[in-house]
Every structure is written in C-alpha cells, then in structure tokens.
Amino acid sequence: MLRLLHCLMVMGLIACAGYVYDIKYRATSEAQQAQKLRNEIRAEKDRITSARAEWSKLASPDRIQELAARHLKMKPVEAKRFGSVSTLPDRPKPADPIGDMLQTLPQANVGETDQTPTGSVEQQ
Amino acid sequence: MRNVVGSIFANLSLRKAGPGVARARIILLLLVFGCVYGVIAARLVWLGIVPESAASQKARAADAVAQARPDVFDRKGRLIATDVRTPSLFAEPRRIIDVDEATDLLLKTLPDLDRSDLRTRLTSKRYFAWLRREITPEQQRAIHLLGLPGIGFLKEYKRVYPNGPLAAHVLGQVNVDNQGILGLEKWIDSGGLSALHLAGFATNHNLQPVELALDLDVQQAVRDELMIAKDRFKAQAANALVVDVHTGEIVSMVSLPDFDPNKSGSPKDPNRFNRLMTGVFEMGSTFKALTVAMALDSGKVNMSSTFDATHPLKYGKHTINDFHPQRRVLSTSEVFTYSSNIGSARMALAMGVEAHKAFLKKMGLLDRLRTELPESAMPLIPNPWNEINTVTIAFGHGLSVTPLQAVMATAALVNGGHLIQPTFLRRTEAEAKANAPRVIKKSTSDQMRYLMRLNVEVGSAKRAEVEGYFVGGKTGTSEKVERGRYSKNKLLTAFMGIFPSDKPRYLVLVMLDEPQKEQGAAAATAGLNAAPVAGKIIARIAPLLGVEPRTNLPTAQSMLQLRNAAN
Numbered sequence: 001m002l003r004l005l006h007c008l009m010v011m012g013l014i015a016c017a018g019y020v021y022d023i024k025y026r027a028t029s030e031a032q033q034a035q036k037l038r039n040e041i042r043a044e045k046d047r048i049t050s051a052r053a054e055w056s057k058l059a060s061p062d063r064i065q066e067l068a069a070r071h072l073k074m075k076p077v078e079a080k081r082f083g084s085v086s087t088l089p090d091r092p093k094p095a096d097p098i099g100d101m102l103q104t105l106p107q108a109n110v111g112e113t114d115q116t117p118t119g120s121v122e123q124q
Numbered sequence: 125m126r127n128v129v130g131s132i133f134a135n136l137s138l139r140k141a142g143p144g145v146a147r148a149r150i151i152l153l154l155l156v157f158g159c160v161y162g163v164i165a166a167r168l169v170w171l172g173i174v175p176e177s178a179a180s181q182k183a184r185a186a187d188a189v190a191q192a193r194p195d196v197f198d199r200k201g202r203l204i205a206t207d208v209r210t211p212s213l214f215a216e217p218r219r220i221i222d223v224d225e226a227t228d229l230l231l232k233t234l235p236d237l238d239r240s241d242l243r244t245r246l247t248s249k250r251y252f253a254w255l256r257r258e259i260t261p262e263q264q265r266a267i268h269l270l271g272l273p274g275i276g277f278l279k280e281y282k283r284v285y286p287n288g289p290l291a292a293h294v295l296g297q298v299n300v301d302n303q304g305i306l307g308l309e310k311w312i313d314s315g316g317l318s319a320l321h322l323a324g325f326a327t328n329h330n331l332q333p334v335e336l337a338l339d340l341d342v343q344q345a346v347r348d349e350l351m352i353a354k355d356r357f358k359a360q361a362a363n364a365l366v367v368d369v370h371t372g373e374i375v376s377m378v379s380l381p382d383f384d385p386n387k388s389g390s391p392k393d394p395n396r397f398n399r400l401m402t403g404v405f406e407m408g409s410t411f412k413a414l415t416v417a418m419a420l421d422s423g424k425v426n427m428s429s430t431f432d433a434t435h436p437l438k439y440g441k442h443t444i445n446d447f448h449p450q451r452r453v454l455s456t457s458e459v460f461t462y463s464s465n466i467g468s469a470r471m472a473l474a475m476g477v478e479a480h481k482a483f484l485k486k487m488g489l490l491d492r493l494r495t496e497l498p499e500s501a502m503p504l505i506p507n508p509w510n511e512i513n514t515v516t517i518a519f520g521h522g523l524s525v526t527p528l529q530a531v532m533a534t535a536a537l538v539n540g541g542h543l544i545q546p547t548f549l550r551r552t553e554a555e556a557k558a559n560a561p562r563v564i565k566k567s568t569s570d571q572m573r574y575l576m577r578l579n580v581e582v583g584s585a586k587r588a589e590v591e592g593y594f595v596g597g598k599t600g601t602s603e604k605v606e607r608g609r610y611s612k613n614k615l616l617t618a619f620m621g622i623f624p625s626d627k628p629r630y631l632v633l634v635m636l637d638e639p640q641k642e643q644g645a646a647a648a649t650a651g652l653n654a655a656p657v658a659g660k661i662i663a664r665i666a667p668l669l670g671v672e673p674r675t676n677l678p679t680a681q682s683m684l685q686l687r688n689a690a691n
Contacts, residue, residue, distance in 0.1 A: 046209045056203040056286035061344035076664060079592025079673030 192281050193302060194312060194331035196295065198340045199375075199550060205295055205309075207302075208284045210258040211277040213267065217248050219274035226272050230255070233266045258282055283309075285385045291343055292382045293398040294336070294374075294548060296497070300388065306396060308334070308548065311496045335550050337373035342366060345664040347378045350634075353657040354380055357639035357648070363400050363527065364658075365633040366665065369535040369622070371556045372544035375630065375669070401499040404524035405635075408602030408650070410534070410620040411520030412468045416460050416575065417537045418483040419471045421568040429456050431467040439512050444469055444519075447601070447649070448584070460575045461583030463599065465519040472518035473511065480514045486563050487533040488543055489525050496548045501526050520600055521610075527618075531633050534620050536563050537572045538596075538628045577625035578680035588621055588655040590663045592673030596628075596680075597621030597658065599650035604638070614638050617650035619658040626678070629671060634658040 057063075068074060196205035213234075220226055223246045231237055234256060245253045257280070259267075264277055283298045285291075296307020304310035312334060346364050354362040366376040383395045390396075397403070419425035430453045437444035446464050459467030472480050484490055492502045504524035506513040516522035528546060536543040542560040576596030579585050584599045600618040603610040618635045622628040634654045641648040666673070 049206055050208045052203055053206050053208055053284050053286050056206075059202070060287045060290065061341050062287070062290060062348070065344060065348065077667045078663070079590070079666075080675070082592070082667075082673045 192331065193283060193298070193304075193309070195333040196308065197333055197335050198291075198338050198343075199336060199373075200339060200341075201335075202340050204287055204291055204336070204338075204340065205283065205285050207281045209279045210282050211261065211264040212257045212280050213255040213259055213264075214276055214278060215246055215253050215255050216274045216276070217246050217250055217253055220246055221273055223247050226275065229270045229272060230267065230275075233263055233270070234259070283385075287340065288386060289382045289384045290340065290347060291338055291377075292385050293379045293396075293400075294338055294377055294497070295385055297385045297388075297396070307398070307497050307499065308336070310498045314498075336548055337368075337371075337375060337550050338377070338548065339375050339668065341668045342376045342665045343378065345668065346376045346661050347380070347382075349657060349661045349664065350378055350380050353634075353636065353653070357636055357642065357653045359636040359639040359653075361399060361635075361637040363633075363635040363637075364661065365400055365528065365531050365631075366661075367531055367535055367546060367631045367633075369539040369628050369631050370544075370553045371551045372532070372535070372546045372560075373551055374546055374548050376665070398497075398499050399635075399637075400527045401495070401497060402501050402526070404501050404504055404526055405616055406521050406524050406602045406605075407527070407530045407618060408520040408600030408616065409463045409465075410530065410598050410600035410618050411517065411523075412460060412463060412600075413534055413537055413572065413576070413598045413620065414484070414487065414489075415468045415472050415518045416456065417564055417568055417572050418475060418480065420456070420571055421483075421564045422475060422479070424474065425456060425471065427456050427571065430454065431456070431459055431464075431470045433459070433464050433466040433470075435466075437466045437469055437515070439515055442512060442515075444515060457575055457578060460598070461579050463519075463584050468518040469515040472514050477509065477511055477514045480517070481509060484517070484523070486543075487536065489523070489529055489533055493526060493529045493532065493546075495528070495546055503529065520602060527633055527635055530620070531631060534598075534633075535631045536569075538569060538576065538622050538631070540566050541569045573622070573625050573628060574680050576622055580621075580625075581680050584649075584651040585619065585621070585655045587651060588619060588659040588662070590623070590659050590666070592675060592677075593662055593666050593671060594624035594626055594674070594677050595621055595659065595662055596623070596625035597632075597655070599655050601649040601651075615648055617648070617654040619650055619654035621655075621658045621662065623662050623666060624671065624674070624677075625680070630665075630669060632658050632662060632665075634661065 193205075193207050195203060195207070198204050215226075223243065226246055227239065227243055230242060231239060237256065242255065245255060255275075267275065268277070281302055283302055285295060294308055296309040297305055298309050299305050304313040346366060350362040350364050353359070362378075362380045364376065364378045365374065367374055377400060379397075379399045381395045383389065383393065419429075420427075433446060433449075433454045434451055436446075444465050446462070446466055448462050448464075450458070450462055450464065454462065454464055454467045456471075458464070459471065475483075481490075490503060490505055492500055494500055503526070506517075506522055513522050532543065532546050541562050541564040542557060543563045544556045544560040547556075573596060576598060577594065578596075579599075580589050580595050580597055585597045588595050588597050598620050600620070602616050602618075603612060604614040604616055605611070606614055616635065616637055617639055618633065621632045621634075623630060623632070634657050636650075636654050636657070639648045639653045642652070645652055
C-alpha cells in the first residue's frame with residue numbers, strides 16, 4: 001500500500017516538474033516576444049517623432065513664406081478682399097434659355113404649327 | 125510528505141522523551157515547516173503578480189537615456205520642440221583588430237571625419253572613444269553593415285526645434301545634457317521633470333506635452349516685419365509682443381536680435397537676452413495712456429477738462445517741454461493726441477504723488493512681474509519719489525519697467541478694466557477673469573479705447589492705420605540715458621496698439637531701439653517708425669487671428685457720442 005502510494009507520488013512529482021518546466025519556458029518565450037514587440041514599438045515611436053519633426057521643419061511658416069514668395073504670384077490678404085454675406089447680390093432667377101426663346105417667338109407662329117398628331121395614337 | 129518526515133522525527137525522539145513532549149515537538153516542527161513553505165508560496169505568488177521589478181524598469185529607462193523632455197506645441201497644435209533619438213558612433217579602441225581597415229571603411233561612410241584624428245582615436249589605449257555624435261539612421265545602417273568589431277552605437281535624446289530661431293526667446297534652450305537653461309525649457313524642468321530624471325523614469329512617450337498660447341503663423345509675420353523694420357531703420361534691436369487682451373495669452377513675442385536654439389551657445393550671449401522680459405525701459409509717452417486713465421478714473425477729470433500747456437513747466441532746475449508744442453490750453457483728449465508732456469504732468473500733479481504711486485502699484489508696474497518663463501526683471505523705481513518724479517513718470521520717464529509689464533497695464537486700460545497676468549500657456553477668458561482684479565471702471569476703459577482710436581485718426585499715430593481693422597494706439601519716444609544724461613539722438617521708440625478699437629481683442633507692442641532717421645524724414649520718432657511697423661504687422665496678423673475686417677466704421681468722435689448717449 002505504502003509502495004503504491006510512493007510510486008504515485010513520484011509519478012505525480014515528475015508530471016508536476018514537467019508541467020512547471022513547460023510553463024517556465026513558455027513564459028520566457030512570451031517575455032522575449034513582449035520585449036521584442038516593446039522594442040519595435042519604441043523604434044516605431046522614435047521614427048514617428050523624427051518624421052513629425054521633419055514635417056514640422058518642412059511646414060515651418062518661414063520656409064512656406066519663402067517658397068510662396070519664390071513660386072506663387074499671390075498677394076497678402078487686404079481688408080477689402082473680405083466680403084460679407086449681406087453684400088452678396090441676390091440670387092439670379094433660374095436660367096431657362098429655351099423657355100426665354102419660346103417667349104420671344106411671335107405668337108402667330110404658335111398657331112400655325114401643324115396640329116395633326118403624328119407618330120402616336122391619338123388620345124380619345 | 126510533510127507527515128512522513130514528521131513521523132520519522134517523531135519516531136526518533138519518542139524513545140528518549142515521554143509521549144507528551146514528543147507530541148509538542150512534532151507540532152512545533154509542523155509549524156516551522158508550514159511557515160517555511162508558506163513563505164515560499166507567498167513569494168511565488170508575489171513574483172507572479174508583479175510583472176517586472178522596479179530594477180528592470182529602471183534599466184529600461186536608463187537605456188532610453190534619461191533626459192527626455194515633453195513635446196511643445198503651438199496653439200494650433202503645430203510641433204515647435206521635440207526630442208529625437210539619434211544614434212551616436214563610438215569605438216572601443218582596445219577591441220579593434222585592424223585599425224587601417226577600420227579607418228578606411230569609416231571614412232567611406234563618413235567622409236567628413238578627419239583621417240589623422242580618427243586614427244589617433246582608434247589606436248589609443250582607451251576603452252571608449254566617441255567618434256561622431258548624432259549621426260543619421262542611414263549612416264548607422266551603413267556602418268553596422270561594415271561589421272567592424274569594436275565599433276558601436278548609443279542612442280541619445282537630442283532636443284530639436286524644427287522652426288529654428290522663430291520662437292527662440294519663448295522656448296529658451298537646453299544644454300548638452302538636455303536640461304533647460306533658458307526660457308520655457310527651464311520652466312519645464314522646474315515642474316518636477318528634474319525629479320523624474322533623477323529617478324530615471326522619464327521617456328518622451330510618457331510626458332504630458334506643453335501647449336503654448338503662441339501662434340506660429342503670427343510669430344512668423346511679426347518676426348518678418350520686425351526684421352524688415354530693423355534693417356530699414358538700422359535699429360540696434362527690435363521687439364514686438366502680441367497679447368490677447370481678454371485672456372492675457374501671449375500670441376507672439378519676438379525680440380531681435382535672436383538666436384537659433386538648435387545651436388548650443390553660452391546663455392550669457394547678448395542675443396539670448398530677452399529684452400521684453402529681462403530689460404527695463406523708460407517707456408516714454410505710451411505711459412501717458414496710464415496717466416490719462418488714472419485722471420479719468422478718479423472722477424476729478426473728464427473729457428472736457430482743460431490743462432494749461434501755454435508755457436513750459438518749470439520744476440526746480442528742470443524744464444518740461446512739449447515735442448509738438450501747441451502753446452495753449454488743451455483738453456484731456458488733446459493732451460493725449462498731441463502727446464503733451466506739460467498736460468500729462470499737470471494731470472498727474474492734480475491727482476497727487478500718493479495717488480499716482482498707488483495707481484501704478486495697482487497696475488502692477490512697481491512689482492516684479494512673474495510669468496512661466498524664468499526671465500523677469502524688477503522695475504527701477506525712484507527712491508525717494510517726489511513731485512518731480514510724478515511729473516516725469518506722467519510722460520514715461522524716470523520709471524523703468526519691462527515692456528511686458530507695460531503691455532499688461534495697457535491691456536487693462538482697454539479690456540474693460542481687468543488686470544490680467546500675461547501667460548505663455550493656453551487660457552480661457554473665464555480662467556483669466558477669475559484671477560484678474562478690476563483696476564479701472566468700465567466707463568474709463570471705454571473712454572481710453574476712444575482716445576486710442578482718436579490718436580490714430582488725428583494724432584501722432586496716423587501711420588499705424590490699417591483699413592478695416594479700426595486700429596487705435598499710443599506712440600512713445602523716449603531718450604535713452606547715456607552717461608547720466610538723456611541723449612538727444614539715441615532714442616527708444618514704441619507703439620502700443622489695439623485692434624479693433626471698438627471691441628479690442630489684441631494689443632500689439634512694437635519697440636525699436638535706436639532707430640535712425642530715414643532719408644528725407646524729419647525725425648526718428650515713434651510716429652514715423654514704430655507706428656507704421658505696427659500697422660504692417662496688424663495688417664498681416666489680423667486675418668490670421670480671425671479678426672473680421674469691417675468697412676464703414678464709425679469715427680472715434682461718433683463712438684464717444686454713442687457711448688454718452690447710452691449712459
């Protein structure tokens with residue numbers, strides 16, 4: 001009885017040790033993976049920072065001013081170039097060129113058109 | 125298992141002692157072993173719960189080279205200062221096998237290195253030698269691919285200001301160890317950052333960024349116009365401030381000559397001197413705005429009060445004269461628009477020395493003004509303060525204050541009467557008003573706005589006029605003291621402008637130090653240099669600041685009548 005108990009205990013012990021060993025190695029590899037990802041994140045953040053710094057340098061107002069003066073024919077905004085909604089003219093009437101043309105046609109012509117229906121069945 | 129060991133022990137001891145003693149021993153042993161296993165189990169659980177010890181965290185922070193600093197943004201979220209991690213190249217000379225090969229290969233990738241210097245460094249018997257600080261990532265990759273033994277890289281934080289000298293005096297500077305030594309950088313350090321650095325926990329990814337009230341576009345426009353003005357009038361220095369009168373936010377601050385914070389240099393270099401905060405000046409006639417406001421606010425003087433400017437004012441051995449003498453009795457508004465020294469002196473005398481002193485104290489002009497930036501200066505106050513001092517201070521001589529201080533006081537005259545501490549950080553109007561004592565009546569402030577506008581319409585500041593923005597302001601020309609005497613040809617000219625005058629939003633100060641007379645000009649007074657420069661600045665920055673231009677604006681005269689009708 002005691003021997004069987006001992007055997008079971010030793011086996012249990014070996015199983016436990018194996019399990020712990022497995023967990024430990026998995027944990028180590030996870031930790032390594034995490035550290036690797038952390039390093040990658042940091043490198044990525046560093047790259048973002050330097051990219052932002054570079055963008056900020058390229059978009060710096062003094063550089064933009066210089067480039068604009070060299071390549072664009074634009075003038076500074078003066079007060080008189082601003083308008084307000086109230087100074088806008090009224091919206092023009094909807095344009096209808098064909099309708100206008102019809103309006104100007106002599107009334108007599110309308111009466112002279114052929115009243116005979118063609119190409120369709122005459123409606124009752 | 126515990127029972128097995130326990131029973132062996134129990135069997136051994138049972139022979140000598142009686143059963144009672146043995147029992148006690150067994151229990152004692154069980155307790156001891158139980159404790160030991162308990163401690164081990166607790167420790168295991170502890171290690172499982174706490175992911176990393178403080179030590180490993182510290183190691184990681186140290187790897188990031190502790191001196192990281194927070195990013196700085198302008199009010200529109202544009203980056204103006206950041207930390208970039210740059211690799212630096214070093215060698216361990218003792219581990220280098222072939223010095224000639226290493227020298228040749230390194231020179232191929234870094235051609236600007238000095239050959240003989242590189243050789244001496246590589247052949248030295250030291251363990252460590254810097255070869256080049258701050259190389260580009262491409263260079264690092266190329267050198268890494270050479271596979272040279274004994275050559276390595278260290279990553280260091282480097283403070284970068286992408287806009288160069290644009291906001292130099294606001295930002296300040298850091299030293300080689302990335303510690304703030306000037307301006308905002310020093311303020312950032314004082315806010316507990318240095319403690320973080322000592323603990324080694326500061327990396328630039330966990331620091332709260334700093335958001336400034338500064339607007340980069342406005343800053344560029346102001347600096348550009350000032351550079352033109354400094355050249356045109358051959359001035360020693362040119363300074364400008366743009367402040368939001370309702371929040372106290374400093375939207376732009378330029379002090380020329382300035383410097384590039386990316387380049388290291390001594391903090392004692394005169395270009396690093398921020399004249400707007402560290403310099404004290406006699407502000408000249410711009411101070412008359414304060415004198416007039418004091419007189420109006422006392423209730424003893426109104427717009428139609430008169431002051432005799434028929435004759436120069438004799439005071440002991442001093443004679444007070446006017447620059448534009450009218451030789452007649454002037455009204456309050458005429459004293460302001462003709463910038464009469466005699467008139468403003470009489471005005472201040474009518475108030476009395478003590479009242480004058482108390483008023484200036486209330487306006488914060490007799491105390492050191494503290495902002496976020498470490499730079500500040502104590503005003504130079506006459507001691508004793510006699511009647512003659514009140515007479516001269518009434519027109520801006522005899523009391524030296526920092527320009528920023530004068531701006532704070534003038535802003536209070538036009539914003540409805542609140543003295544608001546200027547700030548470099550973002551602030552809402554409610555936050556500003558919560559801590560801003562009322563220093564003059566609202567009605568006085570309305571009158572001051574009218575006077576400022578009138579001065580641009582008909583007075584000495586005509587050249588500051590910008591169509592559509594209703595500019596108001598006061599010019600000031602003061603003579604610089606040279607060897608204890610006021611010099612006639614060394615002037616300090618200033619213009620204190622507001623826009624739009626009916627509802628001021630921004631105050632602009634332009635100061636030129638020793639401007640020269642232009643060809644064909646009558647003089648080098650503020651009305652001929654500082655005022656037109658301010659006009660140009662306002663024309664450029666008003667659209668950037670979202671101030672809507674208006675046409676058919678009322679004249680100052682009708683503005684006052686409207687106000688009187690409302691009362």
